[in-house]
Amino acid sequence: MAQGTSREIGPVVLLGPPGAGKGTQSKRIMEKYLVPQVSTGDLLRYNVAQGTELGMAAKAVMARGELVSDDLVCEMVRQRLSQPDCGRGYILDGFPRTAAQAGWLDALLDDKLFDNSRPTRAWPIVIRLDVDYNQLLLRITGRRSCPTCGRIYNVHFQLPSLDEVCDVDGQKLITRNDDRLEVIQPRLKAYQEQTAPVADYYQRTGRLIAVNGDQPVDEVTKQIFKILEDRQS
Numbered sequence: 353m354a355q356g357t358s359r360e361i362g363p364v365v366l367l368g369p370p371g372a373g374k375g376t377q378s379k380r381i382m383e384k385y386l387v388p389q390v391s392t393g394d395l396l397r398y399n400v401a402q403g404t405e406l407g408m409a410a411k412a413v414m415a416r417g418e419l420v421s422d423d424l425v426c427e428m429v430r431q432r433l434s435q436p437d438c439g440r441g442y443i444l445d446g447f448p449r450t451a452a453q454a455g456w457l458d459a460l461l462d463d464k465l466f467d468n469s470r471p472t473r474a475w476p477i478v479i480r481l482d483v484d485y486n487q488l489l490l491r492i493t494g495r496r497s498c499p500t501c502g503r504i505y506n507v508h509f510q511l512p513s514l515d516e517v518c519d520v521d522g523q524k525l526i527t528r529n530d531d532r533l534e535v536i537q538p539r540l541k542a543y544q545e546q547t548a549p550v551a552d553y554y555q556r557t558g559r560l561i562a563v564n565g566d567q568p569v570d571e572v573t574k575q576i577f578k579i580l581e582d583r584q585s
């Protein structure tokens with residue numbers, strides 16, 4: 353991976369159904385532009401693992417593949433974005449996922465707390481990864497991730513060098529609880545019913561850029577980097 357650059361890229365929103373490659377692409381943007389990935393799914397899973405109040409409220413909802421309430425998720429995001437490492441930009445992965453969350457994010461970015469002269473105050477650049485339905489199913493059922501560094505592998509397309517072990521830190525890879533076949537259907541349904549309208553909202557306001565997520569992963573990354581570079585120039 354090329355060395356990172358500390359140029360400001362402002363807020364980036366990655367939209368797309370589960371398995372579209374948001375996590376993988378977020379990590380690549382993070383490595384290149386040295387801005388944090390703010391994954392609401394990862395934050396919620398962390399809270400579930402830690403047994404926090406938020407985690408306890410979210411656990412059963414997540415296990416059913418449904419969406420956690422807007423209030424809980426927005427408050428979690430507000431706290432995360434107020435941390436100093438988000439000052440030069442951040443990648444929102446898995447948020448906003450409902451029309452209410454998208455409206456909330458616009459209002460937050462309008463808030464006086466954000467310095468008007470900085471790109472992080474700009475409207476987010478919104479990239480949607482479009483992937484064929486059958487491809488999504490293969491990606492989700494084959495997904496394995498490292499519990500320590502979050503690196504993502506796939507038993508169909510992207511195997512680690514050693515069976516079931518992370519290349520980076522040697523941890524045993526895990527299958528996410530909600531990547532089980534019976535939970536995938538409700539997750540995809542939640543995407544169609546609640547998140548697809550978010551993409552429509554950004555499209556109407558001229559902020560949506562669609563990328564063909566069926567292409568090889570490096571090609572998708574190349575196109576995303578170009579979108580981010582074009583915005584800076």
Ligand code: AMP
Pocket residue numbers: 370392393394396413414415417418419420421422425445446447448449450453530539
């Ligand atoms: P993900 O890792 O993004 O697929 O998210 C895993 C699960 O966390 C989802 O199926 C939801 O239950 C929950 N979740 C993640 N992000 C959100 C969000 N923005 N709003 C509501 N629920 C969310």
